[in-house]
Amino acid sequence: PVFEPSNAARHATELYEIVAKTNKPYLLFLYTDGGPDHQVKFIKTQLALISLFLALDLNYLVAVRTPPGHSWKNPVERIMSILNLGLQCVSLMRQEMDVELEEIMLKCNSMNDIRKMAEKTPSLKEGLKQNLNSMITLLNDVFEQLQLKDENFKIFEDASELDIDILWNSMLQLDPTLTKDDRNWANIKNNPISNFFNHCCHSHSYFFSIKKCGKDDCEICLPIRSSQDIFNTLDHLPDPVPANNEHYKNFSDVYHMDTSESYCPSIQARKAKLDKYKKKQRRDKQMPWTGNAQRAIHATQIILDCHCNKSRCLYASKKITEDEKKILMAHLDTVCYTCGTTFSQNDNGFKMELEDDSLEESSRK
Ligand SMILES: [Zn+2]
Ligand SMILES: [Zn+2]
Structure with a gap:
């Protein structure tokens, strides 16, 4: 838990391990909250999703996030209430490590501090891992006894650095220049991967989707794996468009339509703020002088x-x-x-x- 931070590449790898064991689907729909490790606007997340798309040879992948403060809308979040039941009356304590290591730990106030310290003192990493093992086993035991609809929870192993690298490398055939430090559009816009972005991806505030073009001789994406009929019904998601009553139009009315994000409440709010700022600037100009x-x-x-x-x-x-x-x-x-x-x-x-x-x-x- 300390040395396996949540990030987009880890989530993609762990999901890959789960999905690859099934009879490989060609469509994948993800619904997550908007946390930094899932934020669909981040290039890091988008690259992780692309690597998943390539490794599973999907026809279509959509990752949607919940609106800010509304992660309760996401059905998988409901697992939390059951996990909390398992944690009732459980108190956790780790065993003591060597005196030197415990002294280092005293100076650490966050996970980040511990990770930084472990770089200087490699024995801290090993020590902590061993130290936390019994606690992790205990929690696994507790969680495995929990059920949803008579089915016991399963625990999966966290992805290793190697697994994460393997999934990441599936993107290198598209763009050998890609590095794990690429985290904004400026880094990659002139690299080969940008062709893939422009060809297959739709990036919006609340969702990111990747779809093959469906042409057999395409040099950027692979041929589709389903029948052409099914593939033809697929489209990138539409944006919500208001109807005349106080609701949004039905999905079926806007699917396959060319929509824009202009009705997104946060984008409208940002625009209103900008307009107000501009108006204020204009007003400031009318004042006899400004406080320079x-x-x-x-x-x-x-x-x-x-x-x-x-x-x-x-x-x-x-x-x-x-x-x-x-x-x-x-x-x-x-x-x-x-x-x-x-x-x-x-x-x-x-x-x-x-x-x-x-x-x-x-x-x-
Ligand atoms: Zn294509
Ligand atoms: Zn005032």
């Missing part, structure tokens, strides 16, 4: 905004004297400050107003 570095030198004092409880910095367009500052401070005690207001100076002291070039508030925190 020059004026920041004259920053007079931090005051508390009464409406949104954030500290705002007041800037002055010209240097103000100590006396003027005192008058301003006195004035600030008498007013209820709101973001965006400015203060002007006249013979009677300071006056709060919105458009003036004597003193101004910058909306930066």
Whole structure:
């Protein structure tokens, strides 16, 4: 558990080991949460899925993630409630290791710390592995007694580094330049693998799909393994499209249609935020001046905004004297400050107003 971190390549390898033992399907549908080891937008995940696609010689693979905060929608997550039953009243303790190793462990506050330390002290890795073995056996025993619909849970061995490498290498026939450090599109967009991405893959916020083109003489993907009739009914997933009532259109109405992600709530929210930012920028331009570095030198004092409880910095367009500052401070005690207001100076002291070039508030925190 310590030295076998969850990542996309490990998940793909372990899934491969399970699926390869069955009578090799040609379609694979995955449903996961959006954690970093599953996040379908990440190139690392996409490459792991491509390696799985190639190794199993699939016709079509779709990986879909649940919306943020809704992993409960994923049926496999329900295993957690049963696993928790098995963990009721179980307390775990590992045995002690050598004094030196225990001393190293005292300094480690996270899995990452332990992994880093193990690089410096290889005996820590072996020591911990042996040390945790009895605990893992105990947990396996507990979990194997749990059931879902009268069927006992099965435990599978974690994939070895070698297994992970073998699955990864299935991609090298497509692109020998690929390395495990390739983690963003910029790394690979000029490499041969990008042809495969463009030819077979659809990458959306909530799903990633890989599909053969179906042509027998294709140089990028292999020939299909099912009948042409079945293959012809397959298409990349459509995006949700709103219907006139408050629902989305039925899947069957949009399948095979050319859709876009523009109705995705998070994309709309991001766009609205961007629009608001642009509008704000425009508004800032209309202000007499903006709080730039020059004026920041004259920053007079931090005051508390009464409406949104954030500290705002007041800037002055010209240097103000100590006396003027005192008058301003006195004035600030008498007013209820709101973001965006400015203060002007006249013979009677300071006056709060919105458009003036004597003193101004910058909306930066
Ligand atoms: Zn093809
Ligand atoms: Zn405010």
